[in-house]
Amino acid sequence: MLITKAIFERKISEFDIQNCIIEGIELMNEDEFEDFSKNLLDDKDFIKNRKEEMYIDEEGLVHGLLALNMDSGDGILIDSQGFDYARYTAFLPSIKSYIDNHISMVVDKIIEEATENSSNGSWVIYFDEIEENHGLIIKENNGIGTMLLKELENREEIAELEIGDDCFDMMFYSEHLSIIDDEIEQNIKM
Known part of the structure; x- marks a missing residue:
């Protein structure tokens, strides 16, 4: 039913x-x-x-x-x-499932971009970039940022996550990076 x-x-x-x-x-x-x-x-x-x-x-x-x-x-x-x-x-x-799905797809794209382009695992994405590239408007206490943050926190690729006034500052685990700095690669081999 x-x-x-x-x-x-x-x-x-x-x-x-x-x-x-x-x-x-x-x-x-x-x-x-x-x-x-x-x-x-x-x-x-x-x-x-x-x-x-x-x-x-x-x-x-x-x-x-x-x-x-x-x-x-x-x-x-x-x-x-x-x-x-x-x-x-x-x-x-049931609008929440639509929003959750949209936010999940945006987080997938953020993670993909970060892991393909960061060689040291550090990545910052600004809220205005998210709005311009993904259509999500993030402002202080507007709920969208809260839901996006929660989705980012649940992702296994992210080792550390901080929220700034106008950005998300992330550190990714090296095994998820496409390009790895020589220094990081040497530490992995040790």
């Missing part, structure tokens, strides 16, 4: 689907998400503090803040239009 959640519209000729960009994610547990989803018109500090992440750009793309239930995986995309409550919303069932 396949069970999901949906919002049904009565007698519509087509869905009014809009392209959206998730600018940030508010990570919530089951109770927090349930409280939010049952009180969508209440002012919320997390919306008030992140209004700049919600807007419609010159091309008509909706930029929104995703309230994400980390337990169930469901989400509510928000465009507050400058207000402190969820003025416009879209329910996104």
Whole structure:
């Protein structure tokens, strides 16, 4: 039996689907998400503090803040239009698996680039590079960085990982490097 959640519209000729960009994610547990989803018109500090992440750009793309239930995986995309409550919303069932998959693919590409181009195992990737090359917007406390960091921490190739103000600073195990410095290679042989 396949069970999901949906919002049904009565007698519509087509869905009014809009392209959206998730600018940030508010990570919530089951109770927090349930409280939010049952009180969508209440002012919320997390919306008030992140209004700049919600807007419609010159091309008509909706930029929104995703309230994400980390337990169930469901989400509510928000465009507050400058207000402190969820003025416009879209329910996104099981969106977490999509986000997890996207973040995993980005981490795969980061690791591939680092291990193919670092000869000493040290690699730094800046948040603006991640946005430019992979489309993930990382800002302080926007949730996307938190999820990306967690995925990086779970990778066996990475020996050390530090997060800076504007970057991830990584050290890779030498056995995962394509090119190895002569000095490192000599230490391995000893």
